[in-house]
Amino acid sequence: MAERSDVTRNRAAILDAARALVAEPGELRLSAVAKRAGVGQGTLYRHFADRDELLRALYEQEIDTLVALAATLIEEHEPTEALRRWFAQLAAYARVKGGVIAAVEDSVWADLSTRTHGKLGQALTGLLGAGSAAGVLRDDVDPRDVILLSWFLAHVEAEEWEVRVPRLLDVLLAGLLR
Incomplete structure (x- = not known):
């Protein structure tokens, strides 16, 4: 129904x-x-x-949006631009993630984290694969490398976000280029 x-x-x-x-x-x-x-x-x-259920749904929605966006960007843009745009959305997601992490208990966060890392890995596999196939991205970097490198987003202070995050994402992307 x-x-x-x-x-x-x-x-x-x-x-x-x-x-x-x-x-x-x-x-x-x-x-x-x-x-x-x-x-x-x-x-x-x-x-x-309860609040944890709401935050869980919010977090999962953000992850699902990131995963769907990866496929769309691969279809609509050349690989480097697709990854650049995906990183921009990842940064927006990181703001929500930071709020969720601060708001939920450790046990809820561990459950969310376990379920969503696989989805992010799938999205990154597509983005990195498209770039590698096009000869513009390194082929020795895997999705987990990118996830680990992107964790800096959780440590950027709100007052420096607008200046620092775009520059750091550019550095991250540059490190993935051939």
Whole structure:
């Protein structure tokens, strides 16, 4: 049975509100999420039983978006530009990830991390493979190398993000070029 359109719309609004709020300083409060989403508390709780469930769904949605984006970028752009654009989205995702990491308990984070690294690896396999096949990216770098190198995103302070992250992503991309 297909979900009603208002149910789908409410879930999307809740996730959008959580995405915006998790990037802000302070504790993520479900009441603030419901208010920003324009839904009542009951509606929020019908979709997400608690804060960890909401954050898990938000994190998984971000990963799924990154994975889908990789395939689209490979089709629409030459490999270096595809990887550059994917890195830009990875940086945007890192802001959400940082908020999620700060908000969830270690046990929830370990579960999320285990489930999502494989998806990111698949996305990077496609991006790196396209670049290697085109002769523009190194073929001795694997997805885990890139994931490990991109962890710097978790350590960039908010006040330096706009200046530092684009430069660091350029350095990362340059290191992948042949």
